[in-house]
Amino acid sequence: MGKIISRNLLSKLLKNDYAGKTVVFTNGCFDLLHIGHVRLLKAAASCGDVLVVGINADESVKRLKGKSRPIVPEAERAEVISSLDCVDFVTLFGEDTPVDLIALLKPDVYVKGGDYDMNLIPESEVIKSYGGKSVSFPFVDGHSSSDIVKRVLKAYEK
Numbered sequence: 001m002g003k004i005i006s007r008n009l010l011s012k013l014l015k016n017d018y019a020g021k022t023v024v025f026t027n028g029c030f031d032l033l034h035i036g037h038v039r040l041l042k043a044a045a046s047c048g049d050v051l052v053v054g055i056n057a058d059e060s061v062k063r064l065k066g067k068s069r070p071i072v073p074e075a076e077r078a079e080v081i082s083s084l085d086c087v088d089f090v091t092l093f094g095e096d097t098p099v100d101l102i103a104l105l106k107p108d109v110y111v112k113g114g115d116y117d118m119n120l121i122p123e124s125e126v127i128k129s130y131g132g133k134s135v136s137f138p139f140v141d142g143h144s145s146s147d148i149v150k151r152v153l154k155a156y157e158k
Contacts, residue, residue: 004090004150010052011104021068022048025058027098029056030077031070036113038084043137044111045086046148053081054101057094064096102126110134
């Protein structure tokens with residue numbers, strides 16, 4: 001079995017094979033992998049035993065980022081993230097937020113970057129509802145997929 005698996009299989013796996021382990025969950029579009037992503041994923045992995053990454057499916061990215069996104073298709077984004085040593089499992093989700101996925105997986109720790117206010121995102125309420133905790137790590141300024149897209153466009157404008 002690989003690292004990229006369906007949410008239902010992942011739920012069963014976490015309940016059975018990883019019972020007693022601290023499961024950490026984070027999510028994002030991960031359209032163009034950059035240093036901010038890598039630092040966040042490494043920090044998230046340090047919070048527990050098993051790191052699960054939820055990746056927004058293509059239709060979700062389009063709704064959140066606009067019709068020109070994603071640049072990299074979901075299968076490729078999932079493969080890139082799953083290739084990182086700090087990541088144990090990857091699953092895709094088509095909703096705009098991973099609330100339903102978190103409710104199903106019930107991770108012990110939910111991690112986001114510091115560009116999110118943990119008190120304002122719906123994921124934190126779900127985590128609190130069953131006794132999990134939310135953790136925020138500093139945002140790496142100037143490093144986002146949108147910033148990379150802007151730099152590339154500027155570099156190639158004629």
